[in-house]
Amino acid sequence: DADVTQTPRNRITKTGKRIMLECSQTKGHDRMYWYRQDPGLGLQLIYYSFDVKDINKGEISDGYSVSRQAQAKFSLSLESAIPNQTALYFCATSEPGTATQFFGPGTRLTVL
Amino acid sequence: RKEVEQDPGPFNVPEGATVAFNCTYSNSASQSFFWYRQDCRKEPKLLMSVYSSGNEDGRFTAQLNRASQYISLLIRDSKLSDSATYLCVVMPYGQNFVFGPGTRLSVLP
Numbered sequence: 001d002a003d004v005t006q007t008p009r010n011r012i013t014k015t016g017k018r019i020m021l022e023c024s025q026t027k028g029h030d031r032m033y034w035y036r037q038d039p040g041l042g043l044q045l046i047y048y049s050f051d052v053k054d055i056n057k058g059e060i061s062d063g064y065s066v067s068r069q070a071q072a073k074f075s076l077s078l079e080s081a082i083p084n085q086t087a088l089y090f091c092a093t094s095e096p097g098t099a100t101q102f103f104g105p106g107t108r109l110t111v112l
Numbered sequence: 113r114k115e116v117e118q119d120p121g122p123f124n125v126p127e128g129a130t131v132a133f134n135c136t137y138s139n140s141a142s143q144s145f146f147w148y149r150q151d152c153r154k155e156p157k158l159l160m161s162v163y164s165s166g167n168e169d170g171r172f173t174a175q176l177n178r179a180s181q182y183i184s185l186l187i188r189d190s191k192l193s194d195s196a197t198y199l200c201v202v203m204p205y206g207q208n209f210v211f212g213p214g215t216r217l218s219v220l221p
Contacts, residue, residue: 033208042116042199042211043156058208090155099144099203103155 003027004104006091012110019078021107023091031094032074033101034058034066036087043090049074050096081111115139116202116212124218129190133215135183135200142210144203145176147185149196150214156199159185190219 004025013019023032030051035043035058045058047066055066063085067075078085091104116137125131137145145162160167162174162183173186183200200212 035211040120040213042114042213043209044211045208048208088153099146099161099209100158101209103157105155106153108153 004091004093004102006089006104006107008107009105010108012112013081014112015082017081017111019081019109021076021078021089021091021109023074023076023104025072025091025093025102025104027093027102028071029093029095029102030071031096032068033092033094034064034074034076035090035092036060036085037090037106038087046076046089078109078111081109083111085109086111114213115210116200118198118200118212118215120213120215122216122218124220125190126220127190127192129219130186130188131190131217132187133185133198133200133217135185135212137181137183137200137202137210139202139204139210140181141204142181142202143205145174145183146201146203147172147174147183148199148201148211150199151196156211159198187217190217192219192221195219 033048034046049068089107092101094101147159148156149159150156166175171188175184197214197216199214
C-alpha cells in the first residue's frame with residue numbers, strides 16, 4: 001500500500017463549485033504539504049502544516065484553504081473553483097530534521 | 113529572476129550517452145540541495161541529495177558550487193529507464209523547498 005494517498009486522482013468540475021482534495025499518510029510524519037504543478041513551472045507551495053495545530057500559507061494560497069484533521073490527514077479546498085486552478089496537485093510529507101519529502105500520486109484537477 | 117532555474121530541454125540522447133544537467137539558484141542562504149526525478153504524470157521522487165564535496169550514486173554524480181550558486185547532475189551510460197524530468201530542489205535555511213521547473217530527458221534506443 002502507498003504511504004501517501006490522494007483522493008480523487010482525477011476530477012473535472014465547473015467554475016464556482018467547491019472542491020475538496022484529500023490526502024492521507026501512513027508514514028507517521030508530522031509535516032504535510034500541498035503543492036500545485038503547472039506545465040513548465042516548478043511545484044508551487046500552497047499550504048503546509050508542521051503538526052495538527054499548525055497551518056501556514058505557502059507562496060500561492062489565495063483561493064485555497066486547508067484542514068489538518070489529524071496527523072495523517074491534510075485536506076485542500078477550493079471554495080469557488082476557477083479555470084486557472086486547473087493543475088496537478090500533490091500532497092507531500094516529511095519528518096522534522098530531514099529534508100526529504102515523500103509525495104502522493106497527485107490529483108489532476110480540471111476546472112471548466 | 114526565478115529562484116531556481118533549469119534548462120527545460122528536452123535533452124534527447126542515445127542509450128549509453130553521458131548527459132549533464134545544470135541548475136542555478138538565486139538565494140545565497142540556500143543550505144540543502146537535491147535532485148528529484150519525476151516520471152510523466154507521476155509524483156516526484158528523491159534521486160539524490162547534493163553535498164558540498166560532490167557525491168556519486170552509481171551512474172549519477174551531483175556537484176555543488178556554492179560560489180557560483182550552481183548545481184549539476186551527470187548521468188553516465190544512460191538507460192532508456194532514465195527518461196524522465198529531473199527537478200532541481202533548493203532549500204534555504206529555515207524555509208521550505210523551492211523547486212526548479214525541471215529538465216526533461218529522453219533516452220533513445
